[in-house]
Amino acid sequence: MTTLKVNGHDHEIDADPDTPLLYVLRDELKLNAAKFGCGLGQCGACTVIVDGKAVLSCVTPLLLLKGKAVTTLEGLGTIEKPAPIQRAFTEEQAAQCGYCIAGMMMRAQALLQRNPKPTDDQIRGELQINLCRCGTHMRILRAVHRAAHLMDTAELTTNNQGGAQ
Amino acid sequence: MAQSHKSFLGRMTRSRIFAGAAIAALVGGAVAAFAVTWRPAIEFVEPPAPQSFDPALVKRGRDLAAMGNCSDCHTVKGGKDFAGGLPVPTPFGAVYSSNITPDPETGIGRWSEAAFRRAMRAGVDRAGHHLYPTFPYDHFTNVTDEDDRALYAFLMTRRAVRAPAHANDLAFPFNQRFVVAGWKLLFLKGGTYKADGAQSAEWNRGAYLVEGLAHCGACHTPRNALGAEKPSASFSGADVDNWHAYAINAQSPSPLPWTTEALFHYLRYGWDSDHGVARGPMAEVAANLSSVPESDVRAIAVYMTSVFGPPPQATRADLKSPSARSTPADDPGALIYQAACATCHEAGSPLPYSGINLRLSTALSAPEPRNAANVILGGIRPVGGERSPIMPGFANSMTDEQIAALLNYLRGRFSTKAAWSGIEQIVRDARRTDTVSLQSAPGSSTTSGVSTQREKP
Numbered sequence: 001m002t003t004l005k006v007n008g009h010d011h012e013i014d015a016d017p018d019t020p021l022l023y024v025l026r027d028e029l030k031l032n033a034a035k036f037g038c039g040l041g042q043c044g045a046c047t048v049i050v051d052g053k054a055v056l057s058c059v060t061p062l063l064l065l066k067g068k069a070v071t072t073l074e075g076l077g078t079i080e081k082p083a084p085i086q087r088a089f090t091e092e093q094a095a096q097c098g099y100c101i102a103g104m105m106m107r108a109q110a111l112l113q114r115n116p117k118p119t120d121d122q123i124r125g126e127l128q129i130n131l132c133r134c135g136t137h138m139r140i141l142r143a144v145h146r147a148a149h150l151m152d153t154a155e156l157t158t159n160n161q162g163g164a165q
Numbered sequence: 166m167a168q169s170h171k172s173f174l175g176r177m178t179r180s181r182i183f184a185g186a187a188i189a190a191l192v193g194g195a196v197a198a199f200a201v202t203w204r205p206a207i208e209f210v211e212p213p214a215p216q217s218f219d220p221a222l223v224k225r226g227r228d229l230a231a232m233g234n235c236s237d238c239h240t241v242k243g244g245k246d247f248a249g250g251l252p253v254p255t256p257f258g259a260v261y262s263s264n265i266t267p268d269p270e271t272g273i274g275r276w277s278e279a280a281f282r283r284a285m286r287a288g289v290d291r292a293g294h295h296l297y298p299t300f301p302y303d304h305f306t307n308v309t310d311e312d313d314r315a316l317y318a319f320l321m322t323r324r325a326v327r328a329p330a331h332a333n334d335l336a337f338p339f340n341q342r343f344v345v346a347g348w349k350l351l352f353l354k355g356g357t358y359k360a361d362g363a364q365s366a367e368w369n370r371g372a373y374l375v376e377g378l379a380h381c382g383a384c385h386t387p388r389n390a391l392g393a394e395k396p397s398a399s400f401s402g403a404d405v406d407n408w409h410a411y412a413i414n415a416q417s418p419s420p421l422p423w424t425t426e427a428l429f430h431y432l433r434y435g436w437d438s439d440h441g442v443a444r445g446p447m448a449e450v451a452a453n454l455s456s457v458p459e460s461d462v463r464a465i466a467v468y469m470t471s472v473f474g475p476p477p478q479a480t481r482a483d484l485k486s487p488s489a490r491s492t493p494a495d496d497p498g499a500l501i502y503q504a505a506c507a508t509c510h511e512a513g514s515p516l517p518y519s520g521i522n523l524r525l526s527t528a529l530s531a532p533e534p535r536n537a538a539n540v541i542l543g544g545i546r547p548v549g550g551e552r553s554p555i556m557p558g559f560a561n562s563m564t565d566e567q568i569a570a571l572l573n574y575l576r577g578r579f580s581t582k583a584a585w586s587g588i589e590q591i592v593r594d595a596r597r598t599d600t601v602s603l604q605s606a607p608g609s610s611t612t613s614g615v616s617t618q619r620e621k622p
Contacts, residue, residue: 018504040509041544041557053561060562061504121243129546129557 002062006031007075017063021055022046024062025072033073033102037131044130047103048072054110073102076109084154085109088147089140096134104130108144117148192338192347203346206293207280212269218318226319229312231453232461233305233378237446238262248272248326253299254406255392258335260299268325281317282310288349295345297333298352298392307358307377352393364471367460371468374461381469384410384446400472402532407598408445409535411527415474418530420484420580422476428466433459435554436517439525442554444545445536452548484524485581498574501567505559517554523579530580534572534588538595541568560599565592 002013006029015024020039025031025048034057037045041059048057049071077083082090085105095101104127111118111126118126123144132140230236239247239262249264267274273281273291280291288302289295296302308316338344358373375381386394387403402412411418421427421439431437435451443451454462493499509520523529528537544558559568569589576585585591 017500020504042555050562055562056557059505059508059557059559061501063500063504064562064567128549 002066004062004065004070005068006070007072008069013062015062018061020058021048021060021062021065021070022057025057025070031072031074034106035099035102037099037103042129042131043100044103044107044127045100047106047130049106049110052110052113054107071106073105076105083109084150085112085143085147088150089143092139092143092146094136094139094143096136100130100132100134101140104132104140108140108147112144112148112151116151118144120145188338192341192344204283204287204289204293204295207277207283207291209275209291210277212267212274213321215267215322218322222315222318223322225312226315226317228457228461229316229378230319231457232374233316233380234450234453235265236453237449238299239265245324245326245328247320247323248328250328250331252331252334255299257339257392258333260297260333260335261331262299263330264326264328265320266323266326266328267321268327271327271329272325273320274325278314278317281320282313285313285316287355288345288353295342295349297342297345298348301380301383303353303394304377304380304383306353306355307373309357312378348391348393351391365467367464367467368471370461371464371466374465375468375472379465381413385413404535406446407535407595408447408539409531409533410447411531413469414472417473417527418532418582419527420525420530421481423470423473424476425463425466425470428469429463432465433462434517438516441521441526441528442517442545444540483581485579496570496574497567498570498572499578501563501571502574502578505563506571509556518552520556523575526579529575530582534576534585534591535595537572537575538568538588538592541571542592542595543599560596565589565596568592 002015002017004011004013004024006025011029013024013028015028022034022036025034026036034048035045036058037043039058041056044056046056046058047054049055050060050065051068073086077086085108089095089101089105094104107127107130108123111123115122120141123141127140127144236246238251238253239249241248241250244250245266247264247266249262251262252259253262264272266272269275276284276291283289284291284296284300285302285305285308287306288298288300333340358377360369361372364372382394382400384405385400385402387398387401389395400412400414401416403410413423417423419440423440427437427439431440431443432451432454434455435448436442442448454465506520510523512519513522526537528534528540531537540556541563542558542560545554545556547553547555563571566589569592572588572592573584576582
């Protein structure tokens with residue numbers, strides 16, 4: 001048994017230590033936001049946040065996660081109470097098929113947590129390894145800017161930010 | 166070239182000098198040298214019209230500029246081509262590359278061809294100032310007048326960019342340009358490349374390019390206390406830009422010997438099935454060589470094969486046996502390897518899109534784990550708009566201790582060389598310098614300039 005902290009809660013996981021985090025999230029914890037894309041760390045669909053940093057969960061085995069805190073898209077907000085990054089992606093209609101979007105949002109969230117006002121170039125550079133085959137890149141770019149703005153103004157009113165657990 | 170290097174040797178054997186004494190000697194010598202090496206300004210010319218250059222000459226200059234890797238230093242990532250401004254770190258401080266676009270005010274737009282040739286040949290700018298040898302004129306002195314003419318035609322037909330020179334960040338006395346005059350007296354050997362009649366035309370072509378414009382030794386040859394290449398250690402490997410440029414002579418750490426065919430493939434396509442993928446600064450070199458005449462890349466491979474020396478006896482049979490395990494199966498590094506690395510590196514699929522069998526990895530047989538640490542941390546980033554090898558970085562998911570344990574295991578498992586020492590410190594350094602940044606800095610998204618360079622006619 002391994003203890004894994006996900007979205008603020010400790011879970012006892014009965015899986016081999018070499019099991020990829022993605023499998024644990026989807027199969028054991030039924031958290032299906034992170035997607036299986038390539039299984040080789042090459043597409044970004046499986047991106048989650050570990051200790052504040054974007055990580056490819058399909059190439060991150062359980063044994064690397066001792067004492068670390070995992071955040072998935074489910075941990076950021078809910079349908080009733082979406083996080084700024086989720087609101088922004090909805091408002092910009094940044095998803096077409098949507099398969100890559102959870103990974104895009106998680107990497108963007110990690111970027112915004114350490115750089116609240118990224119430039120276009122910084123967003124492009126950061127999201128470069130996340131692939132989108134529908135081609136909604138321009139909307140994704142706008143959504144990240146919108147999320148930055150929402151987070152900026154949200155801080156004055158509510159404090160329902162996810163990501164920091 | 167080996168001959169000309171030997172002629173340096175007498176002056177060079179006093180290799181390790183204490184820096185203080187060196188500075189004193191250098192300043193004194195430089196003052197005297199100034200008189201000998203003073204150069205006058207060359208008159209401004211009216212900027213030549215781009216259409217005054219023969220297109221065929223411009224095209225040849227374009228290929229030569231790619232082989233000379235000019236854009237890597239003279240273009241800032243994400244910046245305008247050839248506009249300069251890249252800080253080149255040296256033990257003496259940072260030297261900023263200059264604007265070599267034809268802008269009349271801030272570039273070389275009013276330089277005559279003679280002024281350009283003098284810069285290449287003698288490291289003196291149009292106004293008569295000595296240029297710092299970060300501009301590798303110790304190699305470019307070998308370039309023929311004809312090739313300088315083509316390079317000049319290529320650069321003078323680029324888009325002019327207004328970009329004033331960035332002041333260098335050098336401490337006294339290195340911020341005094343006359344010091345460079347002394348350096349030149351000691352280390353700059355003039356004269357263009359002299360063909361070796363005993364060798365083939367192809368070998369000579371390769372030698373001309375390698376020792377001249379391609380300036381391979383600038384990275385792969387270690388430097389002395391005054392920043393000059395050590396002729397006695399030609400091509401024996403050096404540390405550059407937080408990477409180790411491997412020895413590319415008989416001391417090469419490559420598990421399998423480099424053949425002409427392997428070298429050609431690696432330089433031309435950026436990978437070879439027996440040696441893996443070019444990364445770090447070498448990835449940009451290979452990208453540039455992908456678009457130049459194939460015969461020139463082959464000539465470089467032919468010459469470099471002779472630099473590597475007669476093929477050593479190493480064959481596949483001498484590679485680390487796959488069954489040999491010097492560590493227990495529950496070693497933390499072994500567990501990480503099995504869980505995070507083996508999926509790709511033991512897939513047995515062909516390069517370059519699959520991971521190399523690590524028994525063939527030069528990085529794991531190298532004297533230090535720096536390159537391996539860089540790649541584990543940063544991965545191999547895809548090149549925008551091209552099919553290219555790719556490996557995810559593990560900087561965000563592995564701690565320094567985990568990477569150190571992994572490296573220690575990989576060395577024992579896949580290399581026949583002795584265990585590395587000081588791995589953790591090297592991993593910490595590698596993380597700090599963030600060589601292949603996943604935490605993107607502005608404009609760090611691609612190896613910019615490379616793909617655009619490839620698209621040029």
